Amino acid sequence: MPDSFQLAFDFDEFEREDARNNLASWQGAPLRFTTDYYSPDELDTAFAHWRFLNGGFGSIPLSHMWHEAPASGSNISFGEHSIVVLTADLRPEPGVIGPGELLYQAICEPCDWHQISHPENSVVEAWHDHAVPGWRELPVIPAQIRVRTETGLTKLAQAWIAEHYPKHMQIEGAPIITERTQFGTRHVPGYSPWNGYDLSSTALDTTVPPRAETIVTLNRRPMQNEALELRPASTLRTPDALNR
Numbered sequence: 001m002p003d004s005f006q007l008a009f010d011f012d013e014f015e016r017e018d019a020r021n022n023l024a025s026w027q028g029a030p031l032r033f034t035t036d037y038y039s040p041d042e043l044d045t046a047f048a049h050w051r052f053l054n055g056g057f058g059s060i061p062l063s064h065m066w067h068e069a070p071a072s073g074s075n076i077s078f079g080e081h082s083i084v085v086l087t088a089d090l091r092p093e094p095g096v097i098g099p100g101e102l103l104y105q106a107i108c109e110p111c112d113w114h115q116i117s118h119p120e121n122s123v124v125e126a127w128h129d130h131a132v133p134g135w136r137e138l139p140v141i142p143a144q145i146r147v148r149t150e151t152g153l154t155k156l157a158q159a160w161i162a163e164h165y166p167k168h169m170q171i172e173g174a175p176i177i178t179e180r181t182q183f184g185t186r187h188v189p190g191y192s193p194w195n196g197y198d199l200s201s202t203a204l205d206t207t208v209p210p211r212a213e214t215i216v217t218l219n220r221r222p223m224q225n226e227a228l229e230l231r232p233a234s235t236l237r238t239p240d241a242l243n244r
C-alpha cells in the first residue's frame with residue numbers, strides 16, 4: 001500500500017538523519033579505511049553502515065572500506081584456521097595521485113590474524129604460511145595433467161593427487177599446487193579436492209618478503225605466529241611430515 005510504503009520510507013530517512021547526527025556514538029569498526037584488526041563481521045557491519053549513511057552508489061571507491069573480495073573462497077578452513085579475503089579500493093580517480101592500490105586483506109578470525117597486501121595472491125600465500133605449514137613443499141601437479149574440466153576435477157588428476165600428496169595433507173581445506181603458465185596464475189579457492197585452494201606454482205617462485213617492505217602485519221596478539229612469519233620460506237619445511 002502506498003501509505004505504508006511512505007511511512008517506511010520516512011522512517012528510514014529519520015533513522016539516517018539521526019545516525020548522521022550521532023556519528024560520534026558509532027561503536028563499530030571505523031567508517032573509513034583502516035589497517036587495524038577487525039573481524040570480518042565488524043568490517044562488514046561498518047561498510048553497511050557507511051552505505052546506510054551515504055548511499056550505495058560508488059561506495060567502494062568513495063569509502064575505501066573493506067568488503068568481501070569477489071569469488072574469494074571465504075568458506076575455507078584448515079584445522080583451527082579459516083580464511084576470509086577482503087578488498088579495499090584505494091586507487092586514485094583518473095588523473096589524480098594516490099591514495100593507493102587495490103588492496104587485499106586475509107583474515108584468520110580464530111587467531112585474530114590478518115595481513116594486508118597486494119595483489120590478492122600475496123595475502124592468500126601469507127595465510128597458507130600462517131595456517132598450512134609445509135604447503136610450499138607439496139608436489140606440483142605437472143601441466144601435462146589436465147586438472148579440471150567444466151564438471152570438476154578429472155579422474156587423472158584425482159589419481160595423481162591421491163598417489164603423490166602426503167596422506168595427512170589430503171584433508172579438508174588443504175591446497176594443491178598446479179603448474180601454470182605466466183598467465184592464469186590466480187590462486188583459485190575451492191578447487192582442491194578438499195575445498196582448499198588450487199595454488200599456482202608461481203607462488204613457489206616468490207620468497208617471503210621482509211615484513212616492512214610490502215606487507216602490513218598487525219596482530220592483536222603480536223606474539224602469536226610471529227616466529228613463523230619472520231622465517232624465510234626455506235625454514236618452513238617439514239620434510240618428515242611430507243614424506244610421500
Ligand SMILES: [Zn+2]
Pocket residue numbers: 080081082108109110111113130131
Ligand atoms: Zn589462524
